[in-house]
Amino acid sequence: MTTTTPAATDNFTTPVEDRYFEDYVPGTVHVFGGSTITEQEILDFARRFDTQSIHTDPAAAQDGPFQGLIASGWHTTAVMMRLYADHYLSKVASLASPGVDEVRWQRPVRPGDTLRVRATVTAARVSRSKPDRGLVHTDVEVLNQHGEPVLTMTIMNMLLRRP
Numbered sequence: 001m002t003t004t005t006p007a008a009t010d011n012f013t014t015p016v017e018d019r020y021f022e023d024y025v026p027g028t029v030h031v032f033g034g035s036t037i038t039e040q041e042i043l044d045f046a047r048r049f050d051t052q053s054i055h056t057d058p059a060a061a062q063d064g065p066f067q068g069l070i071a072s073g074w075h076t077t078a079v080m081m082r083l084y085a086d087h088y089l090s091k092v093a094s095l096a097s098p099g100v101d102e103v104r105w106q107r108p109v110r111p112g113d114t115l116r117v118r119a120t121v122t123a124a125r126v127s128r129s130k131p132d133r134g135l136v137h138t139d140v141e142v143l144n145q146h147g148e149p150v151l152t153m154t155i156m157n158m159l160l161r162r163p
Helices: 039-049 058-062 073-087
Strands: 029-036 094-105 114-126 133-143 149-160
Touching (some): 039 073, 073 094, 073 114, 073 133, 073 149
Antiparallel strands (some): 029 114, 094 149, 133 149
């Protein structure tokens, strides 16, 4: 990622280095990040992982359905994950994720777009079988510089409860 910026709007009162399950309150919204995507990053990612010409060949992409080079949806997802891990996931209590639901690529990401993440905590419950942890559901939107969603998904994370 070429450019990253710190959190823009964040309702967490606890820093990411000391965040536990209890800090993920349903209804709270957190906006963070800023990652500007370069043409070279799009090409490098796609040539390695998603070799469709709309991602790997600027000249061919110009004549394609998007009239220009666009990032792979998986590249956009990877950028989201980096921002999510840096700014949202606890550095001390994050255990794992049992999965994500409803991944949708809403708009193409183009060279020069700057992406940020809006994460809304939709649910949080203590585990019935392991009461030292809880499960947090988060609706995630990746927004471009115009505030338009380019990616949406729901992520589930397991987090330790505060000791």
